[in-house]
Amino acid sequence: MAEVRVQNLNKSFGELKAVNNVSFHAKSGEFLFLLGPSGCGKTTSLRTIAGLEEQDSGKVLVGGKDVSDTPVHKRNLGFVFQNYALFPHMTVRQNIEFGLRMKKINKRYYREKVSEILSLVGLEGYEDRKPDQLSGGEKQRIALCRTLVLDPQVLLLDEPLSNLDAKLRKRMRVELENIQNKLGLTTIHVTHDQEEALAMADRIILMNNGSIVQEGTPPEIYEKPLNGFVADFMGQVNCYRGKVVKVTDNKVALESEKLPRINVLQSDGKKLKEGKDVFFMVKKEGIKINSSLNSSKEINSVEGEVLVASYYGSHIEFICGFPGKSGQIILKAPVDISPVPTRGEKVNLQWDYDNAFIIECFA
Amino acid sequence: MKLNWRLKERLLEGLLNIPGLVLIITIWAFPLIVLVINSFYTNIPFGGHVQEFTLENYKKIFTDPFYVIILYRTAIIAITVTVLSVIISYPVAYKLARIDEKKAMFLLILIVVPFLTAVIFRAFGLIYLMGNRGVINSFLHWLGFEGISLIWNQTAIIIGFLNVLLPYMLLSLYSSIKQVNKSVEEAAWVLGANRVKTTWYIVLPQIKSGMVTGSIFVFAIAMGTFEIPAILGGMGQMVIPMLIQQYVSYMNFPGASALAIVLLGFVLLFVGIGTRLVGGKMEL
Numbered sequence: 001m002a003e004v005r006v007q008n009l010n011k012s013f014g015e016l017k018a019v020n021n022v023s024f025h026a027k028s029g030e031f032l033f034l035l036g037p038s039g040c041g042k043t044t045s046l047r048t049i050a051g052l053e054e055q056d057s058g059k060v061l062v063g064g065k066d067v068s069d070t071p072v073h074k075r076n077l078g079f080v081f082q083n084y085a086l087f088p089h090m091t092v093r094q095n096i097e098f099g100l101r102m103k104k105i106n107k108r109y110y111r112e113k114v115s116e117i118l119s120l121v122g123l124e125g126y127e128d129r130k131p132d133q134l135s136g137g138e139k140q141r142i143a144l145c146r147t148l149v150l151d152p153q154v155l156l157l158d159e160p161l162s163n164l165d166a167k168l169r170k171r172m173r174v175e176l177e178n179i180q181n182k183l184g185l186t187t188i189h190v191t192h193d194q195e196e197a198l199a200m201a202d203r204i205i206l207m208n209n210g211s212i213v214q215e216g217t218p219p220e221i222y223e224k225p226l227n228g229f230v231a232d233f234m235g236q237v238n239c240y241r242g243k244v245v246k247v248t249d250n251k252v253a254l255e256s257e258k259l260p261r262i263n264v265l266q267s268d269g270k271k272l273k274e275g276k277d278v279f280f281m282v283k284k285e286g287i288k289i290n291s292s293l294n295s296s297k298e299i300n301s302v303e304g305e306v307l308v309a310s311y312y313g314s315h316i317e318f319i320c321g322f323p324g325k326s327g328q329i330i331l332k333a334p335v336d337i338s339p340v341p342t343r344g345e346k347v348n349l350q351w352d353y354d355n356a357f358i359i360e361c362f363a
Numbered sequence: 364m365k366l367n368w369r370l371k372e373r374l375l376e377g378l379l380n381i382p383g384l385v386l387i388i389t390i391w392a393f394p395l396i397v398l399v400i401n402s403f404y405t406n407i408p409f410g411g412h413v414q415e416f417t418l419e420n421y422k423k424i425f426t427d428p429f430y431v432i433i434l435y436r437t438a439i440i441a442i443t444v445t446v447l448s449v450i451i452s453y454p455v456a457y458k459l460a461r462i463d464e465k466k467a468m469f470l471l472i473l474i475v476v477p478f479l480t481a482v483i484f485r486a487f488g489l490i491y492l493m494g495n496r497g498v499i500n501s502f503l504h505w506l507g508f509e510g511i512s513l514i515w516n517q518t519a520i521i522i523g524f525l526n527v528l529l530p531y532m533l534l535s536l537y538s539s540i541k542q543v544n545k546s547v548e549e550a551a552w553v554l555g556a557n558r559v560k561t562t563w564y565i566v567l568p569q570i571k572s573g574m575v576t577g578s579i580f581v582f583a584i585a586m587g588t589f590e591i592p593a594i595l596g597g598m599g600q601m602v603i604p605m606l607i608q609q610y611v612s613y614m615n616f617p618g619a620s621a622l623a624i625v626l627l628g629f630v631l632l633f634v635g636i637g638t639r640l641v642g643g644k645m646e647l
Contacts, residue, residue: 050553051552052549052552052553071557072549072552072553073552073553073554073555073556073557074555075553076555077553078553079549079550079553081546081549081550082546083544083546085544085546085547085549085550086547086550087547087550087551087565088547088569089568089569098551098554098556098564099554099555102551102554102555102556102560103555143550146550146554147553147554150554150555
């Protein structure tokens with residue numbers, strides 16, 4: 001299996017700088033995710049690795065070999081498209097055999113290879129169907145077969161699950177992970193779905209506006225976002241911009257348009273100064289909700305009012321607001337809390353210090 | 364009795380069909396029937412015809428070498444024009460289908476504008492271009508080359524037809540290539556197919572019906588048009604439409620009718636064979 005190295009990649013479409021000096025590295029056998037909102041350059045980066053886009057500058061190395069100027073059809077990379085891109089005029093068998101034919105592989109092996117690869121994805125007996133007779137999930141799996149049958153050095157996936165419905169997407173996630181695991185294929189997966197990336201990735205590269213914002217394992221990125229964008233994008237819903245108004249020892253007082261003034265314990269090593277603009281974040285899983293107002297706990301806590309309480313079976317989600325302030329806090333509480341605060345009730349919200357972060361704004 | 368609304372709707376649908384049906388019957392079906400009947404009447408040379416049944420008109424067309432040669436020439440010209448128009452139009456249509464839609468629209472308008480000029484004017488225009496002392500030959504002479512014969516022959520007719528008919532093929536290929544998903548082509552490249560193989564195995568099979576539609580237009584018009592061969596081919600390159608015109612001017616209506624029916628038969632036959640060959644469906 002081959003590793004992939006992308007070095008100082010640049011690509012513009014007219015005025016638009018789609019990829020701006022991007023470098024990253026997918027280790028051999030790694031399941032790497034390129035994650036980001038639409039238009040962040042993740043798909044362009046992937047397409048450049050495959051050769052479907054020509055880079056303005058920069059290099060793509062696959063297995064240590066510079067393939068920057070190798071034409072697409074000679075790169076021997078697997079690519080799965082968002083819309084599957086099956087050949088509509090060919091049967092499943094012909095679709096899978098197409099690559100073998102192009103690589104001039106002995107016809108003798110076709111039958112065996114096709115049935116072997118179909119059984120890998122559990123679609124034995126589908127050989128003679130046409131693409132328009134397949135469901136979305138089946139098309140997806142055939143598209144995967146068509147690529148895998150050629151033993152590619154690297155598998156590139158361009159939002160492969162985004163056209164599937166929610167339930168099927170979850171099932172295909174597991175399947176895709178199993179296949180990737182079984183074959184130990186270096187895989188680069190592009191998605192805008194942060195949940196998908198968290199669930200499947202060995203490592204995530206988060207992009208925005210053509211540049212890499214942060215890279216790391218899913219817990220690293222989810223729990224230690226480098227800035228407000230990362231936190232917001234990774235599903236940290238409680239993210240507020242504010243100002244440090246007072247620093248005493250390890251306690252920091254913050255003021256914000258959205259929240260009442262709060263006192264937060266500062267995490268170790270970080271020395272914030274008064275007057276600094278900061279992002280304050282608190283995980284929705286890390287907040288405790290209390291009906292009894294307890295003003296003595298003034299550190300890492302805030303008082304609010306329940307706006308919405310929604311029961312989800314596995315948890316209860318509360319949306320709390322603050323009188324006179326525009327901000328809201330969303331939190332997940334276990335179903336067994338009692339009493340359950342109801343709409344309009346004044347509550348005390350409290351969190352441990354490792355569930356909250358303060359990040360300096362640089363912008 | 365109050366009418367059920369479904370019944371009303373069906374009645375309305377029926378009523379709306381009537382104008383179309385009347386039009387089709389009067390301008391298409393009725394003349395065709397008259398044509399068929401006429402073609403079996405007996406012609407009296409220089410004296411009109413009598414309503415006596417005969418197969419003589421058809422027999423002549425298929426046995427007299429004079430007619431067979433004309434029939435053959437008409438078919439060869441139409442086939443050549445059709446094949447060349449596919450070959451010439453494809454790369455242009457492909458490029459147009461793959462560029463920005465606004466640009467493509469502008470270019471397509473440029474292609475369609477000449478349509479607004481009558482065929483006859485364009486044919487005369489081509490004489491100035493291709494004639495023995497036309498623009499091309501004058502230029503060649505000026506360069507010191509010998510002139511080439513571009514007029515009063517089959518080449519002239521074929522070029523003339525291409526000039527008129529390329530837009531038909533181009534537009535129909537354009538709209539069918541537009542429906543071939545770009546990522547399907549990209550999938551073929553990634554799987555190891557170069558451009559030529561992708562075109563041959565992936566794009567062409569998917570645009571068969573567009574090719575057939577375009578070919579039907581081009582072939583039928585190339586077989587049935589009078590002006591182009593008459594103006595650019597001259598009398599030495601007689602084709603069936605010219606022959607029909609001659610017959611009509613001699614008042615030989617049965618002979619002209621028989622020729623028209625044979626022409627129609629040939630068009631249907633070739634279209635049928637062509638469609639079978641590419642394995643596509645006729646889509647009009």
